[in-house]
Amino acid sequence: MTDTPAAPENAAQIRRTTLYLTLAQVPSGKVVTYGQLAEMAGLGRAARWVGRALSQLPDDTKLPWHRVLGAGGRISLPVGSPSGDEQRARLRTEGISVLNNRVDIQRHGWRPVEHSG
DNA sequence: TCGGTGGCTTGCC
DNA sequence: CGGCAAGCCACCG
Numbered sequence: 001m002t003d004t005p006a007a008p009e010n011a012a013q014i015r016r017t018t019l020y021l022t023l024a025q026v027p028s029g030k031v032v033t034y035g036q037l038a039e040m041a042g043l044g045r046a047a048r049w050v051g052r053a054l055s056q057l058p059d060d061t062k063l064p065w066h067r068v069l070g071a072g073g074r075i076s077l078p079v080g081s082p083s084g085d086e087q088r089a090r091l092r093t094e095g096i097s098v099l100n101n102r103v104d105i106q107r108h109g110w111r112p113v114e115h116s117g
Numbered sequence: 118t119c120g121g122t123g124g125c126t127t128g129c130c
Numbered sequence: 131c132g133g134c135a136a137g138c139c140a141c142c143g
Contacts, residue, residue, distance in 0.1 A: 012140085015140080033126090034126085038125085038139085043139075044139065044140095045125085045137085046138075046139045046140055046141095047125040047126065048122090048123050048124085048125045048126090048138080049123080049138095049141070050124090051123075052122095052123060052125095052140090052141075054124065055123095068124085070124080071126055071127080075124095076124045120142105121143095123141090125137105125138090125139105126137080126138085127135105127137085128135090130132100
């Protein structure tokens, strides 16, 4: 179809798009981890890449980047950081309890499959 | 093509 | 709960 036999650039674009789409599916009041998000997007264990991609998001992004936490619901962003403080503020705004840089993932963790689990 | 690098993850002590 | 080490995977120059 296309004149391009191979487009690795496009593939990278798709990965980002898939990541964004997956992130956009995270409902308010729920949180996911980098690894979980990466796996959902079909990136496998590229959790680090996910965090990086989120850091590259523009300030005016509509994606709920603040709903992405580290393993166990821990906030990777340090206190005193603009983004870190912003993240905690948004999480609380959504009704998520943030205690000592940690969120109860057992309580606010997003489960896309639900049921049968 | 290759090496260095991460807003991570998991184990272990 | 904390620090350390290794693993993983995709990005960048």
